[in-house]
Every structure is written in structure tokens, then in C-alpha cells.
Amino acid sequence: MSMNFRILSIALALICLTQSTHAQTYSEAFQRYKDSDLHFEKDNPLFPTFNYKLVTGLGYDGDPKTDPLIQSKVKIYRDNPRARYLVRLAGNQQELQAAYHLRHAIDGFVENTTFRDVTSPIKIGDTYHAWYSKSWGEPAVGQERGSQEAWQEIKGQWKRIYSWDFVSIWHATSKDGYHWQEQGVAIEPGPKGSYDDRCVFTPDVLVSGGKYYLYYQVATSPHVYRDGPHKIAMAWADSPDGPWTKSDAPVLVPSEPGHFDSRKVHDPCLIVKGGKYYLYYKGDGDHSNRYQFGERFHIGWGVAIADRPEGPFVKSKLNPVVCGGHEVVIFPYKSGVAGLVRQGPELFSMQYAEDGLNFKLATHVTDVPFAGTFFRQGHFKDIDKHPAELPRWGLCHGSRLGSGEAFIMRYDITFPVVK
Amino acid sequence: MSMNFRILSIALALICLTQSTHAQTYSEAFQRYKDSDLHFEKDNPLFPTFNYKLVTGLGYDGDPKTDPLIQSKVKIYRDNPRARYLVRLAGNQQELQAAYHLRHAIDGFVENTTFRDVTSPIKIGDTYHAWYSKSWGEPAVGQERGSQEAWQEIKGQWKRIYSWDFVSIWHATSKDGYHWQEQGVAIEPGPKGSYDDRCVFTPDVLVSGGKYYLYYQVATSPHVYRDGPHKIAMAWADSPDGPWTKSDAPVLVPSEPGHFDSRKVHDPCLIVKGGKYYLYYKGDGDHSNRYQFGERFHIGWGVAIADRPEGPFVKSKLNPVVCGGHEVVIFPYKSGVAGLVRQGPELFSMQYAEDGLNFKLATHVTDVPFAGTFFRQGHFKDIDKHPAELPRWGLCHGSRLGSGEAFIMRYDITFPVVK
Numbered sequence: 061m062s063m064n065f066r067i068l069s070i071a072l073a074l075i076c077l078t079q080s081t082h083a084q085t086y087s088e089a090f091q092r093y094k095d096s097d098l099h100f101e102k103d104n105p106l107f108p109t110f111n112y113k114l115v116t117g118l119g120y121d122g123d124p125k126t127d128p129l130i131q132s133k134v135k136i137y138r139d140n141p142r143a144r145y146l147v148r149l150a151g152n153q154q155e156l157q158a159a160y161h162l163r164h165a166i167d168g169f170v171e172n173t174t175f176r177d178v179t180s181p182i183k184i185g186d187t188y189h190a191w192y193s194k195s196w197g198e199p200a201v202g203q204e205r206g207s208q209e210a211w212q213e214i215k216g217q218w219k220r221i222y223s224w225d226f227v228s229i230w231h232a233t234s235k236d237g238y239h240w241q242e243q244g245v246a247i248e249p250g251p252k253g254s255y256d257d258r259c260v261f262t263p264d265v266l267v268s269g270g271k272y273y274l275y276y277q278v279a280t281s282p283h284v285y286r287d288g289p290h291k292i293a294m295a296w297a298d299s300p301d302g303p304w305t306k307s308d309a310p311v312l313v314p315s316e317p318g319h320f321d322s323r324k325v326h327d328p329c330l331i332v333k334g335g336k337y338y339l340y341y342k343g344d345g346d347h348s349n350r351y352q353f354g355e356r357f358h359i360g361w362g363v364a365i366a367d368r369p370e371g372p373f374v375k376s377k378l379n380p381v382v383c384g385g386h387e388v389v390i391f392p393y394k395s396g397v398a399g400l401v402r403q404g405p406e407l408f409s410m411q412y413a414e415d416g417l418n419f420k421l422a423t424h425v426t427d428v429p430f431a432g433t434f435f436r437q438g439h440f441k442d443i444d445k446h447p448a449e450l451p452r453w454g455l456c457h458g459s460r461l462g463s464g465e466a467f468i469m470r471y472d473i474t475f476p477v478v479k
Numbered sequence: 480m481s482m483n484f485r486i487l488s489i490a491l492a493l494i495c496l497t498q499s500t501h502a503q504t505y506s507e508a509f510q511r512y513k514d515s516d517l518h519f520e521k522d523n524p525l526f527p528t529f530n531y532k533l534v535t536g537l538g539y540d541g542d543p544k545t546d547p548l549i550q551s552k553v554k555i556y557r558d559n560p561r562a563r564y565l566v567r568l569a570g571n572q573q574e575l576q577a578a579y580h581l582r583h584a585i586d587g588f589v590e591n592t593t594f595r596d597v598t599s600p601i602k603i604g605d606t607y608h609a610w611y612s613k614s615w616g617e618p619a620v621g622q623e624r625g626s627q628e629a630w631q632e633i634k635g636q637w638k639r640i641y642s643w644d645f646v647s648i649w650h651a652t653s654k655d656g657y658h659w660q661e662q663g664v665a666i667e668p669g670p671k672g673s674y675d676d677r678c679v680f681t682p683d684v685l686v687s688g689g690k691y692y693l694y695y696q697v698a699t700s701p702h703v704y705r706d707g708p709h710k711i712a713m714a715w716a717d718s719p720d721g722p723w724t725k726s727d728a729p730v731l732v733p734s735e736p737g738h739f740d741s742r743k744v745h746d747p748c749l750i751v752k753g754g755k756y757y758l759y760y761k762g763d764g765d766h767s768n769r770y771q772f773g774e775r776f777h778i779g780w781g782v783a784i785a786d787r788p789e790g791p792f793v794k795s796k797l798n799p800v801v802c803g804g805h806e807v808v809i810f811p812y813k814s815g816v817a818g819l820v821r822q823g824p825e826l827f828s829m830q831y832a833e834d835g836l837n838f839k840l841a842t843h844v845t846d847v848p849f850a851g852t853f854f855r856q857g858h859f860k861d862i863d864k865h866p867a868e869l870p871r872w873g874l875c876h877g878s879r880l881g882s883g884e885a886f887i888m889r890y891d892i893t894f895p896v897v898k
Contacts, residue, residue, distance in 0.1 A: 086772065087797035088837040089830070090779075353505065360509075378506035407845055408827055411508070418507040424843035426826055 104423045105478045106398070106410055106450075110432075110471040115455075117232060117240030118192065119175035119467025122168015169460065169467060172196055174223040175230075176457040176466035177262040177327070177387070179274070180433040181237065182300075188234040188435075189300045190455060191246055191274060192468060193261035195220060195227040223464045227261040229276055231300070237435075237453065237470060247274060247295055247304055255310055256293055257281055262387075262431070266330040266337070267439045268369045272297045275339065277326035278310060288323035289314045292341060294370070311371045312341065312364055320345050320352035320360050320380050327388040327431070331397055331416065334444045337366045338397070338416050339373050340388050343380060352380065359403065361385050363416065378417050382406075387431035392448035402428035429456035429471055450475055523842045524897045525817070525829055525869075529851075529890040534874075536651060536659030537611065538594035538886025541587020588879065588886060591615055593642040594649075595876040595885035596681040596746070596806070598693070599852040600656065601719075607653040607854075608719045609874060610665055610693060611887060612680035614639060614646040642883045646680040648695055650719070656854075656872065656889060666693060666714055666723055674729055675712055676700055681806075681850070685749040685756070685788055686858045691716045692788045694758065696745035697729060707742035708733045711760060713789070730790045731760065731783055739764050739771035739779050739799050746807040746850070750816055750835065753863045756785045757816070757835050758792050759807050762799060771799065778822065780804050782835065797836050801825075806850035811867035821847035848875035848890055869894055 114120065178192040197220050220226055229247040232240040247263075250256045256278035263276035278293045291310035297303060312328075315321050321343025331338040343362045345352070352360070360380030364373035384404015391398055396414040401407060408426065411419035434451035441448075451473055457466045533539065597611040616639050639645055648666040653659040666682075669675045675697035682695035697712045710729035716722060731747075734740050740762025750757040762781045770776055779799030783792035803823015810817055815833040820826060827845065830838035853870035860867075870892055876885045 084797060084837075087795075087800045088839060089802045089825070090772070090797070090799055092802070092825075353509070376506075378503060378509070380509055381506045383508045383511070405845065406508070406511075408843070418503075420507060424827070426824065 103476070103478055105476055106393075106412070106423045107476055108400075108410065108423075108425060108427075109474045110427050110429055111474065113238065113470045113472065115234075115238050115240055115468060115470045117234070117242060118178070118190075119170055119173065119457075119465070120168050121170060169465070170196075172198065172465065174227075174465045175468045176224060176459075177431050178433055178455045178457065178468050179263050179265040180329075181435045181455055182265060182267060182439060183435070184300055186235065188237050189231065189265075190234075190240070191229050191231050191263050191265060193224060193227045193263065194230040194245075195224055195261075197226060223459075223466060224261060225259065227259040229260050229263050229274065231302075240468075243301065246302055247276065247306070250306070252281070255280065255291065256306075260293070262327045264329045264433070266332075266369055268332070268337075270298070271369070272300050273330075273369045274304065275311070275328040275330060277324075277328070288344070290324040290326050292325050292328050292339070296369070307370070312339065312373050312375075315343075315375070317346060318352075319343075320357045321362055321375075322346055325362070329388045329390050329433075330440065331390070331392050332440050332442045333392075333395070333397075333416055335367070335442060337369055337373075339364045339366070340381075340390055340397075340399075342385065342388050357383075359384065359386065361388055361399065376417060381413065381417050382411060382419050389428060389432045391434040391451045391454075392436075392443045393450060394447040395443045398422060400425060400428045400432065429454065430458065432456040432471070434473075522895070522897055524895055525812075525831070525842045526895055527819075527829065527842075527844060527846075528893045529846050529848055530893065532657065532889045532891065534653075534657050534659055534887060534889045536653070536661060537597070537609075538589055538592065538876075538884070539587050540589060588884070589615075591617065591884065593646075593884045594887045595643060595878075596850050597852055597874045597876065597887050598682050598684040599748075600854045600874055601684060601686060601858060602854070603719055605654065607656050608650065608684075609653075609659070610648050610650050610682045610684060612643060612646045612682065613649040613664075614643055614680075616645060642878075642885060643680060644678065646678040648679050648682050648693065650721075659887075662720065665721055666695065666725070669725070671700070674699065674710065675725075679712070681746045683748045683852070685751075687751070687756075687788045689717070690788070691719050692749075693723065694730070694747040694749060696743075696747070707763070709743040709745050711744050711747050711758070715788070726789070731758065731792050731794075734762075734794070736765060737770050738762075739776045740781055740794075741765055744781070748807045748809050748852075749859065750809070750811050751859050751861045752811075752814070752816075752835055754786070754861060756788055756792075758783045758785070759800075759809055759816075759818075761804065761807050776802075778803065778805065780807055780818065795836060800832065800836050801830060801838050808847060808851045810853040810870045810873075811855075811862045812869060813866040814862045817841060819844060819847045819851065848873065849877065851875040851890070853892075 173196040174194065176193050178190050181188050181190045228245050228249060231243040231246040233243055234240040247260045249258055249260055258281040259279040261277050263274050266273040266275065273294055273296045275292055275294050277290050279290050291314070292312040293310045294307045295304040297305065312325050314323055314325055322345045324344040325341045327342040329340045331340065340361055340363050342359065344359055345357065361382035362375060362379035363381050364375045366373040382399055382401060384406050385399065385401040386403045389400040393412065396412055397416045398410055398412045399419060401409050401411060408424060410422045410425050412422035413419040432454050434454040437449055438446055453470060453472045455468055455470055457468050459466045592615040593613065595612050597609050600607050600609045647664050647668060650662040650665040651659040652662055666679045668677055668679055677700040678698040680696050682693050685692040685694065692713055692715045694711055694713050696709050698709050710733070711731040712729045713726045714723040716724065731744050733742055733744055741764045743763040744760045746761040748759045750759065759780055759782050761778065763778055764770065764776065780801035781794060781798035782800050783794045785792040801818055801820060803825050804818065804820040805822045808819040812831065815831055816835045817829055817831045818838060820828050820830060827843060829841045829844050831841035832838040851873050853873040856868055857865055872889060872891045874887055874889055876887050878885045
């Protein structure tokens with residue numbers, strides 16, 4: 061053994077000895093916690109963390125900086141990323157973290173009014189635009205608490221069946237994405253007897269060929285509690301400020317009995333891929349008799365595909381493409397589609413479909429924003445030609461305790477940077 | 480090109496043509512659903528599916544076969560594995576599936592009595608044994624509804640602060656694991672002034688050296704609402720039927736302020752590894768001032784290790800070994816320890832620690848039984864010498880709606896067979 065090799069051996073032995081006597085300070089679980097990872101999927105580049113922010117103008121008009129109740133509750137959450145851990149545990153774990161605070165608050169809300177189911181925010185010039193479902197009137201009364209028919213005849217004296225009844229679609233703009241100004245109504249329910257004479261709601265937006273398209277759920281009177289049929293209609297305009305021209309008829313209707321979407325199609329969300337327009341939607345069947353392909357089934361997501369924004373939209377024979385979920389919460393990523401599922405056998409998952417049809421597990425998630433939408437970096441380009449980046453922020457809604465009225469929030473999204 | 484090669488080429492082309500024209504029937508998501516996978520982690524051999532079963536004798540004494548309410552609700556679940564999907568969606572997603580039915584039921588329960596926090600079931604000869612927390616009396620009243628001090632002085636006239644108050648540990652046996660017979664009380668609270676004068680509860684069992692050991696949480700009067708300190712004590716016997724000899728003092732106590740377990744140590748669960756006795760426990764700190772290693776912290780799991788079942792148990796310096804969780808739900812697997820976490824930043828996960836200390840993600844889960852325990856195939860052998868197999872069944876509890884009283888259920892567990 062040469063002297064050099066002997067020295068090397070001794071050095072190596074010393075290094076090993078040093079390492080073995082260097083005691084581990086924290087368990088791996090606590091190290092993750094200490095590092096503020098707050099999750100254990102940091103090696104998965106698709107694991108999303110949602111950081112909820114207050115916005116003004118979309119249901120909440122107070123100044124959170126001067127509201128001591130909100131301040132005291134939000135401070136710990138806002139100032140300390142690790143505090144999300146406490147917040148989550150303090151309330152219903154399925155609630156949004158910031159919503160947990162806001163929904164308990166008393167002041168600052170537009171009373172007896174609901175703002176919910178907002179579109180993907182888009183940016184035109186230096187201005188952000190979003191459209192949303194707005195409903196107001198006397199406090200909502202569930203079907204079980206009286207006769208709904210008595211309320212719906214005279215619209216001026218309505219009482220809402222629930223907080224999303226007699227809904228119209230409104231338009232708001234913002235320069236910073238946090239402070240929003242309502243610009244007034246964009247789409248109203250049609251005259252009695254029309255295909256949308258009760259509600260127009262849960263909209264999404266598409267920008268294509270210099271035109272603006274809103275796709276949205278429509279319901280007619282009588283509006284039976286959680287019953288259907290609910291359809292999807294479309295309106296277009298040359299400017300985000302309108303005026304909006306409605307389609308002569310709905311662009312998507314429920315399927316025949318025996319299908320998962322035999323009662324309702326709603327919550328549309330648009331993706332452009334391979335020159336086609338993919339309209340994703342939530343489908344719901346007859347509650348007493350839910351089947352799909354002869355299998356018992358509950359809620360799922362379908363997709364209908366068209367060559368043009370105006371349709372016709374043809375439902376994929378592979379529907380449902382997602383089994384479970386609730387509101388359609390999707391965004392384009394690369395040349396595929398990612399969806400966040402918060403109900404059903406695959407709950408708390410992000411699923412991804414390269415072809416837009418066959419969704420596979422992408423990552424386990426610990427949070428899914430209610431009716432979440434995402435700012436489209438490239439608006440609505442064809443993702444086959446212009447692969448999409450991961451989204452950075454979006455909008456969703458929360459519900460106030462007691463009244464059930466909803467308000468709109470923002471969230472910034474972070475994904476792990478995997479080395 | 481030889482004739483043989485040409486024929487082969489044509490054959491290959493025909494095969495490709497045939498395949499390309501064979502249309503896909505279902506989306507991948509629906510195929511998973513149709514195959515009754517009910518989850519999308521079928522390639523993960525550790526993904527557990529819990530199939531809840533009714534048991535009799537542990538809070539529920541009715542005959543489910545003659546209870547039309549239970550029958551109508553359970554039938555669809557029991558007869559059709561896919562129906563679990565419907566069941567899950569029908570109720571609170573964080574509830575156990577079968578519990579969802581039972582907890583709504585009216586008849587068949589032992590009134591004003593709680594059975595909860597059961598030990599791992601063990602088998603001796605042809606008989607299964609389990610011990611559990613039992614509490615009864617007038618309906619429980621939360622602290623906020625009156626003065627608890629007034630109720631606790633005269634035990635004969637007690638009113639429970641909540642449904643786990645004035646708890647003792649009871650013993651039951653079964654020949655089949657489904658029909659249980661109560662064998663009477665095993666451990667009672669001690670006389671006034673002793674370290675366990677109010678409650679003995681959340682037990683786990685260990686069999687070692689021909690002796691039986693029960694480890695359990697102890698509380699003294701006054702029993703302030705969710706306050707502490709709560710400690711862990713031990714009792715031993717030569718037979719599962721007792722008599723039980725209590726330890727002179729608790730075997731594990733809360734840490735100093737500033738630690739995650741400064742207020743309560745409870746929910747013990749024992750694993751034998753490398754000749755040592757690993758006592759896993761749930762730790763809870765001061766609600767107003769929760770810290771660990773200078774970091775804000777909520778609930779976590781710790782472990783304390785001893786050379787003998789009697790202790791002394793020394794807390795690991797790596798505690799907490801799991802950040803989050805609620806009741807300690809663990810089982811030995813191979814030569815390591817698996818834990819199921821249902822709260823905190825790593826909620827809905829199974830974590831696994833080869834060394835019993837450093838837990839890593841093993842699989843995303845969609846269900847965690849409340850205070851679940853597992854039948855130990857090999858009782859309590861040293862897992863370093865006798866690696867453990869995956870558990871096949873266990874016991875947990877559910878809570879009745881309205882009263883909050885609990886009852887004990889069984890679940891069979893299936894894991895994917897990964898090819």
C-alpha cells in the first residue's frame with residue numbers, strides 16, 4: 061500500500077466517521093414542514109399550491125386593511141407561509157384557506173348578493189376582464205322551505221330558491237387583478253318562454269378570430285330544486301364591452317336518459333387544440349336513475365368538440381372523460397389539458413390528458429379552488445401550435461357562512477421547481 | 480425483398496390497420512371506473528381500499544338484516560362495489576362510507592353510550608380480543624353549554640363534557656371478528672387524586688413475553704374542554720381476561736412548553752423493532768402557543784422508545800415524526816412502519832418509515848378510517864426479524880349524527896395486486 065493511498069484511506073475513514081456522528085436534527089417529515097414545503101410532493105413539478113388573496117369589487121367591497129376582524133384572522137396566514145398549516149386545521153379541511161376567514165366576516169360584503177362562477181380572467185391591452193354569475197334579492201330560500209312556484213311569477217318580487225337563482229352574467233375589469241370595477245350586466249335571462257328565461261350563469265370566455273365568446277349555463281322556469289334540464293348557450297361580441305348577440309338556440313343540451321349528462325350540462329370551459337374547439341362541461345344525470353354505459357354513475361366531466369366557436373359541438377363518444385370532479389376546473393398545459401378533481405373516487409387529484417380525452421393521474425393535490433379558473437397567458441391560442449405554460453393565478457369563489465351568498469377571490473399558484 | 484419478408488410486411492400492415500380502426504370505447508378515466516378500481520393508483524401496491532362492515536356488540540346491537548332503514552341504505556353499497564362511488568358523493572366526503580349510513584340510523588344502538596378508540600384486534604387460540612373506550616351517562620354536554628365543574632364532583636350524577644368523558648376501558652371477544660361479546664370492564668379510572676381519576680381511554684395492546692400490556696391515555700379531574708395534561712399509562716396482565724395491574728405512574732408525559740406535545744400525549748400504538756418497543760403517540764401543544772423547534776406547529780405524531788414493555792420510554796429527538804395526522808393510525812409492514820394521515824399539510828397520504836422515524840410518501844389515499852387499527856397477523860413479533868405482511872382487516876369507530884355517540888365498525892382492506 062503506497063503512502064498516498066494510506067493517507068487517502070485515513071481521510072475517507074475520517075470523513076465517514078464525521079458523517080456518522082453528525083446526528084440528524086429533524087425527522088424528514090419535520091424537515092419538510094420546516095422548509096415550508098407544506099406538502100410532500102415537492103419532487104412533482106405539477107403539485108400546485110394556491111395562495112388565496114382578497115380582491116375588492118366582486119362581492120367584497122370592504123377594505124381589509126381597516127377591518128379588524130379580517131385583519132386579525134388573515135394576518136397570520138398572510139405573513140407566515142407556514143401558518144397555512146394552522147389555518148387548514150382550524151376549519152373544515154375542504155374549505156379554501158382564505159375563504160375560511162372571509163366567510164366568517166360580517167362587514168364589507170354586498171348584502172343579499174352573490175358573485176360566483178367566474179370566467180377565466182383575460183387581459184386586453186392593460187386591462188383585465190372577467191365575467192361572473194350575479195344574483196341578488198331577498199335571502200335565498202331552499203325548495204324545501206316553501207313553494208317555489210309562488211315566487212317565480214313576478215320577477216320584481218322574487219325570492220331565490222338558492223343563492224344562484226335569477227342569475228345574470230356581469231362584467232368587471234381591473235388594472236391589477238386585485239381591485240375590480242363592475243361594468244354592468246353582459247347577459248340577462250331572456251323573455252318568458254325563451255330557452256334562458258330564468259338563469260344565465262357559470263360562464264367561461266373564449267377569444268378567437270378577433271371576437272369574444274361567452275359560453276354559459278341556461279335554465280328556464282320553473283326552476284325546480286337542483287333539477288334540469290340545464291343547457292349551455294353562447295353569445296358573441298366584437299368587444300369585451302359588448303353588445304352580446306345570443307345564439308338562437310343552446311349549443312349543448314343534455315343527452316338521452318341513460319347517460320351521465322341526461323339532466324344537466326353546465327360549467328363550460330374552452331380549450332383550443334389541433335384547430336378544434338374543446339368545450340369541457342360538467343354533466344349530471346337523473347338523480348333517481350343515474351347510469352352511463354349501463355354502469356351506475358354520478359357526476360362527471362364531458363367534452364364536446366367543434367370546428368368553429370359557434371359549433372356545432374359534438375360530444376365525444378369517450379365521455380365522461382373525468383369520473384367525479386365538481387365544477388370544471390381545467391387549464392391548458394403544454395399541448396394537453398390538466399383538470400383538478402375534488403369529488404369522486406379520484407378526489408384530490410390533478411389529472412392530465414395529452415389528447416384532451418384520456419386523463420391520467422398527474423399529482424395528488426391537497427386543495428382544489430371552488431369553481432377555479434386560470435389566467436390564460438396566451439389567451440386562447442391553439443395549444444398544439446403554442447404549448448401552454450403553467451398558470452400563475454386565477455379566480456374562484458367562496459361562500460359566506462349563514463347566508464350562503466358567495467364572493468370572488470383570487471389565488472396565486474406556485475409549482476415546485478424540481479432540480 | 481424475399482417473398483417471406485413481403486408477406487410479413489403485408490401481415491404487419493394489416494395488423495396495424497386493424498388496430499388503428501379499432502375505436503377506443505371508453506375514456507381511460509371511465510375504464511378505471513368500469514373496472515371498479517375506484518381509484519387511479521392501482522399501480523401502487525400500497526394503495527388501500529377499506530370495505531366497511533357492520534359488527535354487533537360494540538355499540539350497535541341491532542340486526543342489520545331486519546332493520547329496513549339500514550338495509551335500504553347499505554344494500555347498494557354492500558352489493559355493488561361500484562356503489563361506493565355513489566355513497567362517497569352522497570355525503571360528507573371525509574366521512575367513512577358505511578358510517579355514513581349507520582350514523583343516520585335510529586334503531587339498534589346502545590343509547591347514551593359511546594364505544595370508540597379500539598385497540599388492534601388480536602387472536603388468542605380461536606378467539607379474537609379487543610379493548611376499547613366506553614363512556615355512558617346522560618347525553619354529553621359541551622363545555623360551552625354550562626359549568627363542567629358542577630358535574631364532575633358526584634360521579635353518580637355525572638354529565639359528560641363530551642361523549643368521551645368518564646371513560647373506562649372495556650374488553651370484548653369474538654369468534655369471527657364480526658359478532659362481539661362484551662366481557663366487562665378491564666381498566667377503570669383510579670380513585671380521586673390518582674393520575675387517572677377521570678378517564679382511561681384510547682388504548683392499544685401489546686403481547687410480549689407471554690404477558691399482555693394495555694397502553695392508554697389518562698386524564699384527571701377537572702377535565703377542562705380539550706385541555707390537558709393528558710398522559711399515557713400502562714397496565715399488564717398474564718391473561719387477556721386480566722386482572723390488570725396498573726403502572727405506578729404514567730409511562731409517558733407531555734413535554735415542556737415549546738414542544739408540540741406540551742399539553743397531551745395520547746392515542747398510543749406499539750411496534751416492536753430491533754429489540755426495542757416503539758410507542759407511537761399523538762402529541763398536542765398549548766392551543767394558544769403552539770411551537771416545535773421554534774416553528775409554529777399543530778398536531779403531530781411522536782415516538783418514544785424503550786428496551787422493555789414497562790419502559791422507561793425515551794422520546795425520540797426527531798419528534799414529531801409525522802406532521803399532521805389525527806389519531807395514530809399505523810401498522811407494521813416489512814421491517815418498517817406505515818401511517819395513515821388524514822389532517823395537516825400531508826393529508827390523505829400513507830407514509831412509510833423504514834427506520835420507524837423518517838416517514839416518506841408511500842401513496843396518496845382517499846380514505847383514512849377514524850382511529851383505525853389493524854389485526855396483527857403475527858401479533859407483536861420483532862419486525863426486523865419477522866417482516867410484517869400487509870394488514871387484511873381492522874377496527875375503527877364512527878359517530879352518530881345528533882348525539883355524537885360513537886360505535887365500532889370493522890373494515891376489510893384490499894391492496895392492488897401489481898403485475
